[in-house]
Amino acid sequence: MKHTLSVLLQNKPGALSRVTGLFSGRCFNIESLCVAETMDPSISCLTLVTRGEESVIEQVMKQLHKLIDVVKVTDICENEYVEREMVLIRVKADAGTRAEVLRIIDIFRGKVVDVSANSYAVEVTGSESKIKAVIDILKPLGIKEIIRTGTIAMARAPKNR
Amino acid sequence: MSTMVGSQAIIRCLKEEGVDIIFGYPGGAVIELYDELCKTDIKHILVRHEQGAVHAADGYARATGKVGVAVLTSGPGATNGVTAIATAYCDSIPLVVLTGQVPRALIGNDAFQEVDIVGITRPCTKHNYLVNDPEQLVPTLREAFYIAASGRPGPVLIDLPKDVIASFIAYPEQKETRMQTYQPNVKPHPGQIEKACKALLQSQKPVLYVGGGVILSDAHEELTHLARTLNIPVTMTLMGLGGFPGTDSLSLGMLGMHGTYAANMAVAKSDLLIAVGSRFDDRVTGKLDAFAPDAKIIHIDIDPTSISKNVDVDVPIVADCKLALQAINACLEANPSFSPQEIASRHNAWVEQVNEWENKHPLAYQEEGDIIKPQYVIEKINELTRGDALITTEVGQNQMWTAQFYKFNQPRRFLTSGGLGTMGYGLPAAIGAKLAYPQLDVIDIAGDGSIQMNIQELATAKQWGANVKVAILNNNYLGMVRQWQELFYNRHYASTVMEHTPDFVALAQAYGAVGLRAKTKDEVEPVIKEALATDNVVIMDFAISREEGVFPMVPAGKATTEMLLV
Numbered sequence: 121m122k123h124t125l126s127v128l129l130q131n132k133p134g135a136l137s138r139v140t141g142l143f144s145g146r147c148f149n150i151e152s153l154c155v156a157e158t159m160d161p162s163i164s165c166l167t168l169v170t171r172g173e174e175s176v177i178e179q180v181m182k183q184l185h186k187l188i189d190v191v192k193v194t195d196i197c198e199n200e201y202v203e204r205e206m207v208l209i210r211v212k213a214d215a216g217t218r219a220e221v222l223r224i225i226d227i228f229r230g231k232v233v234d235v236s237a238n239s240y241a242v243e244v245t246g247s248e249s250k251i252k253a254v255i256d257i258l259k260p261l262g263i264k265e266i267i268r269t270g271t272i273a274m275a276r277a278p279k280n281r
Numbered sequence: 282m283s284t285m286v287g288s289q290a291i292i293r294c295l296k297e298e299g300v301d302i303i304f305g306y307p308g309g310a311v312i313e314l315y316d317e318l319c320k321t322d323i324k325h326i327l328v329r330h331e332q333g334a335v336h337a338a339d340g341y342a343r344a345t346g347k348v349g350v351a352v353l354t355s356g357p358g359a360t361n362g363v364t365a366i367a368t369a370y371c372d373s374i375p376l377v378v379l380t381g382q383v384p385r386a387l388i389g390n391d392a393f394q395e396v397d398i399v400g401i402t403r404p405c406t407k408h409n410y411l412v413n414d415p416e417q418l419v420p421t422l423r424e425a426f427y428i429a430a431s432g433r434p435g436p437v438l439i440d441l442p443k444d445v446i447a448s449f450i451a452y453p454e455q456k457e458t459r460m461q462t463y464q465p466n467v468k469p470h471p472g473q474i475e476k477a478c479k480a481l482l483q484s485q486k487p488v489l490y491v492g493g494g495v496i497l498s499d500a501h502e503e504l505t506h507l508a509r510t511l512n513i514p515v516t517m518t519l520m521g522l523g524g525f526p527g528t529d530s531l532s533l534g535m536l537g538m539h540g541t542y543a544a545n546m547a548v549a550k551s552d553l554l555i556a557v558g559s560r561f562d563d564r565v566t567g568k569l570d571a572f573a574p575d576a577k578i579i580h581i582d583i584d585p586t587s588i589s590k591n592v593d594v595d596v597p598i599v600a601d602c603k604l605a606l607q608a609i610n611a612c613l614e615a616n617p618s619f620s621p622q623e624i625a626s627r628h629n630a631w632v633e634q635v636n637e638w639e640n641k642h643p644l645a646y647q648e649e650g651d652i653i654k655p656q657y658v659i660e661k662i663n664e665l666t667r668g669d670a671l672i673t674t675e676v677g678q679n680q681m682w683t684a685q686f687y688k689f690n691q692p693r694r695f696l697t698s699g700g701l702g703t704m705g706y707g708l709p710a711a712i713g714a715k716l717a718y719p720q721l722d723v724i725d726i727a728g729d730g731s732i733q734m735n736i737q738e739l740a741t742a743k744q745w746g747a748n749v750k751v752a753i754l755n756n757n758y759l760g761m762v763r764q765w766q767e768l769f770y771n772r773h774y775a776s777t778v779m780e781h782t783p784d785f786v787a788l789a790q791a792y793g794a795v796g797l798r799a800k801t802k803d804e805v806e807p808v809i810k811e812a813l814a815t816d817n818v819v820i821m822d823f824a825i826s827r828e829e830g831v832f833p834m835v836p837a838g839k840a841t842t843e844m845l846l847v
Contacts, residue, residue, distance in 0.1 A: 134403070186584070188460075
C-alpha cells in the first residue's frame with residue numbers, strides 16, 4: 121500500500137542521506153522525495169512516498185524516528201490530507217498540434233512556460249492521478265521530456281474547529 | 282572562557298567525560314592530537330592495527346560499563362576501524378571513535394589518506410559527525426558521549442579535520458547536554474507494568490528470556506530477584522549470559538540455534554515469555570511461526586524499533602530494563618493479594634518439567650580416550666578459574682562451546698561479538714578488559730582460524746603488560762563452517778581446511794610471550810594451571826578432536842524444537 125510520510129529533520133549536511141540510507145539499507149524503494157526548508161531554517165521538511173505492508177511502514181517510521189537528526193515523523197495517509205505534485209513537460213508543438221496542446225493544458229489548468237519553434241514546455245500541478253492523466257493525454261502528441269517534483273502533502277485541518 | 286588549541290580542548294573535554302584510557306594508532310591527520318595526548322595523564326594504548334584499537338575500546342566498555350574511546354587517523358586508519366565499529370553497533374556498545382580527517386580545504390579533493398568515513402560508517406554507528414566548525418568541537422564531543430551512553434547505547438564517530446584540531450577556540454563551559462531531537466524514553470509506562478504483572482500472576486508456565494540489555498542496564502539484580510521470587514526458569518541469549526547466575530538451578534543456559542534442549546523446549550511450551558533486553562534475533566527464534574507458539578509475550582526493550590519487529594508481542598514495555606524490572610518488582614509487592622510463596626509453588630510443576638528436559642538431554646559430549654575434547658577444555662577452564670574469570674571469545678565453534686560450557690555467574694564477564702560475529706574480536710577485547718581489571722584472569726577462548734585475524738595484538742598485550750591468556754582450540758579447520766559442510770553440504774570441506782597453521786608455541790615465544798601445548802587430555806589441566814600461574818601473556822595450544830561439532834544444533838530455518846542432539 122502507498123504511504124506518504126512527512127519527516128521533519130535537521131537542516132544540515134548528511135541528514136538527508138541518513139534518511140535515504142535507512143531505506144536503501146533495507147532494500148525499500150522510495151517512489152518520490154521532496155525536501156525543503158520550513159519556517160524554521162534549521163529544520164527541513166521531507167515528504168516521501170513509499171510502498172509497503174503496515175508492519176513494514178511501522179518499522180520504517182520507528183527507524184526514522186530513531187535517527188538523531190529526525191525531529192518528527194508522520195504518516196500523512198492516516199488522516200485527511202491534500203497532496204500536490206508539479207510536472208514540467210516538453211511536448212512537440214508544431215503548426216498542426218499547437219492548438220490541441222493548448223486546449224489540453226487549459227483543461228488541466230496548466231500553463232505554457234517556454235516556447236520554441238516546435239515545442240512547448242508546460243507546467244501542471246495537481247494530485248498524482250491528475251499528473252498521470254495529463255501525461256497520458258499528451259503522450260500521443262509526442263512528449264520530449266518530463267520533470268516531476270514528486271509529491272508534497274499536508275494534513276487537512278480538523279473539521280470541527 | 283579560556284582560549285586554546287583544538288587538540289587541547291579535545292583532551293580537556295575527554296577528561297571532563299571521565300576518560301582515563303584511549304586505544305589508538307597515530308597518523309598524519311591526528312599528529313597534533315597525539316602531541317597533546319602524550320602530555321596528559323590519559324593512558325594511550327598503542328595497538329598494532331586499528332581494528333584492534335576499536336575492539337580493545339569495546340572490550341574495555343563491555344567490562345566496565347563506561348564509554349570506550351579510540352583514536353584513529355584518516356583514510357586507512359579509519360577504514361581499518363570499521364569492522365570493529367560495526368561490531369560494537371550490533372551489540373549496542375557505547376564507544377566514541379575519533380578519526381582524523383584531511384584539512385577542510387582538501388575535503389572532497391581525493392587528498393592523501395582521505396576517505397569519507399562519515400559516509401562509510403553512517404549505517405554502522407548510532408550517530409556520527411564531521412566537525413566543520415572549530416567552535417562546535419567541544420559541544421560535538423559532549424553530544425557524542427551523551428548519545429553513546431544513553432538510550433540504547435552504541436558507537437558514535439567524530440571525524441576531525443586536521444586544521445580543526447589545530448585551530449584556536451574558546452572553550453565553552455561545561456553544562457548538561459540536552460538535545461531537541463534525541464530524548465530516549467527510559468521510564469516504563471505504569472499501565473504496561475500493570476499489564477505485565479497481571480500476566481505474571483496468571484501464568485502457569487513462564488520463562489524469562491534475557492538478552493544483552495540486562496547487562497547493559499546493570500539489571501541483573503532486579504532480574505535475579507524476580508526470577509527467584511516467582512520461581513521462573515531463565516534462559517539467556519549469547520549476549521545475556523551472566524545476566525542471571527549460570528549455576529543457579531533456575532538457569533536453563535543459552536537458547537536458540539546452539540541453545541540447550543531444556544531452554545528451547547521451555548520456550549516452545551511456555552504460556553508466558555518475558556523477553557528482557559533481547560531482540561528476537563533469528564539465531565534465537567529459528568522458524569518464526571514455531572517460536573513460543575502458545576505464549577503471551579511481554580517485551581521490555583529500550584529501543585522501540587525492537588518491539589514487534591520479528592515477533593508480535595502482547596505487552597510491549599519501552600524502557601530501560603533496570604527501571605522496568607524495578608517497577609515490576611514494586612508493582613507485584615504493592616499488590617495486597619500477592620503471595621510470592623503461592624505463585625512460586627504454583628510454578629513448581631513447570632520447573633519440574635523443565636528440570637526433566639534438562640536431565641533428559643543435558644549439554645554433553647562423547648569422550649574419546651586420550652583425545653582432547655574442546656568442551657572438556659572449557660569445563661576445566663571454568664573449574665580452575667572457579668567461574669570467576671573474564672572470558673572473551675572469537676567467533677565460531679570456540680564461541681558456542683564457551684557459551685555452553687562456561688557457567689557465567691556475573692554480568693560483564695563474557696565478552697563476545699554476538700550480532701556481527703566478528704572473528705578476531707577476542708584478543709583485542711581481552712586486552713581492553715585486562716587493562717580495566719588487571720587483577721582478573723582474562724582469557725580469550727579462540728579457534729586456530731580466528732586467532733590469526735588479529736594475532737598482531739600479542740605485541741600490544743606485551744607492550745602494556747596486559748597479561749591475557751589465549752586458549753586456542755586447534756582443529757586445523759574453520760570449524761563452524763566445516764560443521765555446516767559436514768551436515769548440509771555432503772562433507773564437502775571447501776576451503777575450511779587450514780592446511781598451514783603456525784606453530785603457536787613458537788609464535789608466542791617470538792612475541793616474548795609464553796607458549797604451552799596440550800596434545801592429550803591429561804595435559805589439559807596442567808597447561809591451564811601453568812598458564813594461570815604465569816605472569817606473562819600465554820598462548821595455550823590445545824590440539825582438539827578435529828571434527829567435533831557444536832550440539833545441540835537447530836538447522837537454519839527450522840523450529841527450535843527440531844534440535845540435532847549429540
